[in-house]
Amino acid sequence: MKNLYLKIVAVIGITSLSVWFIPGADDGVELFFQVIVLVASS
């Protein structure tokens, strides 16, 4: 179980750092989220 928590923390950490620091990653996430919102609202 402890191993699972560590994996979750690692995934959250790596994802956050990637989106924050990789140029353009946040723009990609924004575009993805925009598509999701558009699909959900149509």
Added chain:
Amino acid sequence: MGFLRKIGILLGWLLLIVSTAVVTAAVKQRSQDGPNRVFAGGPLISGDLYEGLEPDWSFVNNIDTIELQLLDPEESRRIWTASIDGKLYVWSGYMNSTVGKIWKSWPAQAERDGRAIVRVAGVRYERQLIRIEKGDGLESLTSLMQEKYGSSASPASIDAGDLWMFVAGPRSVKESAK
């Protein structure tokens, strides 16, 4: 059963990654100069501050969105806009829906403190948002909103409180009204 379990676990990890990425992108945008298409941003910093006579705002009818920042809190968002009789209007819909009540915090914040800055084409304008609670006399505005955005706006939706309409006047309007 084992196959379905594996699919479930995979979807769980995917959901965790996607939600973390979305939250991170939203948090990051709060420290930026203005909003992007989806997430709210920080204070509007760049761009000349307009000084001069009150402009004729009808030019915004040719623009899809403008950036709007409140002074308290100092957050900005991209919103729809329209102009009638040279005045600038902004609004928020779905205010009676559960999603609207949870998601849309800026209208209540603007009602408390209407000091705002709008940025249009790289120029910042100091504004005072004043809520209009009665739809009477706003037929031409709501018609324009329907035409421009395919919106279902109507004077009745303003009366019902489902659509919060604000006129973004010059700061001096509020100050001279005191």
